[in-house]
Amino acid sequence: MPEGDTIHRIARRMGKDLVGRSLTALAVQEVGAVPELEGASVEKVEARGKHLLVHFERGWSLRVHLGMKGRWRRTPASPGGGRHAASRASAYLTAGPFAWTCAGAYQVELVRTGHLSAHPRLSRLGPDLLAPSPDIAAMVRRASFPGHRDRAVATCIMDQTVASGLGNVYKSEVLFLEGIHPALPVHALAQNDMEKVFETAHKLMTDNLSRRRRETVPLTLRPWANSPRLWVYRREGDPCLRCRTAVARLVQEGRSTYFCPSCQRRDQGQRTGTRE
Template identity: 35%
Template sequence: MPEGHTLHRIAQLHHRRFAGGVVRVSSPQGRFAEGAALVDGQVLERAEAYGKHLLHHYASGLTVHVHLGLYGTFSEVELPMGAPVGQVRMRMLGAATDFGTDLRGPTACEVLIPPEVDALTARLGADPLRADADHERAGARIRRSRRAIGALLMDQALIAGVGNVYRAEVLFRHGISPFRPGTSIAPAEWDALWADLVDLMPIGVTAGRMHVVRPEHDTGAPSYTEDRPRTYVYRRQGEPCRICATPVAHQVMEGRNLFWCPTCQPR
């Protein structure tokens, strides 16, 4: 599932290309036909992201909400666009741009009215990529929970936008075991974790990739796959830790794969 930096990157791109102009919206697949008709021909005022959610705000007050889920993707195409390929849920064409975009396979693609947008954002936690994030409130909620910090970081009602990679890597960078309960995370530890996310995630927005390994450690064993930067522990189970050479451990925590170094992140 794309993490928050991906949605913020898409939001910035769509805002730059489409905001301020009339857009034509359709649903070649048909599943979003009614929603597309509601916003087709309207002015897109702005595009923004909140955690893993993309929001297209229109001058009429309507908002198109997209959650990519596991399989959703946007394809950016120069005009003129050809016939839709595959199951295109939503196609957008901008009158004042040379680009269009096709959305395929999202978990959610729907039109919301303002109270529904407010309800959506109210149930999301602090987003490290947003200036309005309340990280102190998130920290206070974490310190009241006995759930493992590895699970709490993935709880979108607490921290919006953090996924499996950032969860594993930021805990490693701070030597924190993913199994420690939230009640054991000191305020200074949470402040440091948050500050690191605030530093790391914008790099992902700009570069389109998550860069999480410090320069002095960015050597040796290659990444877990050819087209990704190196990680400390993510998807490196059984391989030697880049710091201490202990084999990286793996297990499933609350339905998601978890990776950590037993030596660098002692319980």
């Protein structure tokens, strides 16, 4: 589940547990225990796109990217300081009554807080879709750069240097809601359509921050307990929830995109409003 909404949800919960408390355990894969941070207090936990940052006093920050397989787990702090759990974890930290253990992460590192702005991964991120009022104009501008405007809109909006936090589930869901065929190149869309794509992404993702399970179909449109929670994602062959046409799947740059061939037409390149 690690798209931006998942990471932001974790950051919020982790912050409530850890901020203002002193570390009683910290271990980072490949680094091991960190004597310099013994007893240091946790100043802030934040998410930037799909990256999680934990800032400590004394000028250090932990950066974690879960990739596809990474997980965070929250458990009661163990009396022994969790040395055993820490030994094989990607990252392990305790401050106060709860311990946070990360397994299977794609990248974990301790970075000097002052160097974060120049970090090769973080510095290239586009504006975060989960900011309270994200910079939509900047996202649209980035999507119109030479390297992006000729790409399929589906792959473009997944690019973390255009906008950060959006992943494969929202990619399909947002384009369905906006009625845009995923294979259309960015330059075939009106600027207004791109704005709506990012605005809808922001809304869907923000709404899901407070939910346990990600969903995009409103509860009022889900008559049964097992009604689909997502419009099209992973629903290949099943009826579109709006028009009953079979949901189709397209592989773009190795990733599946799900869409409704009736609701999202290729020839809707002639869309409302001005064409770029």
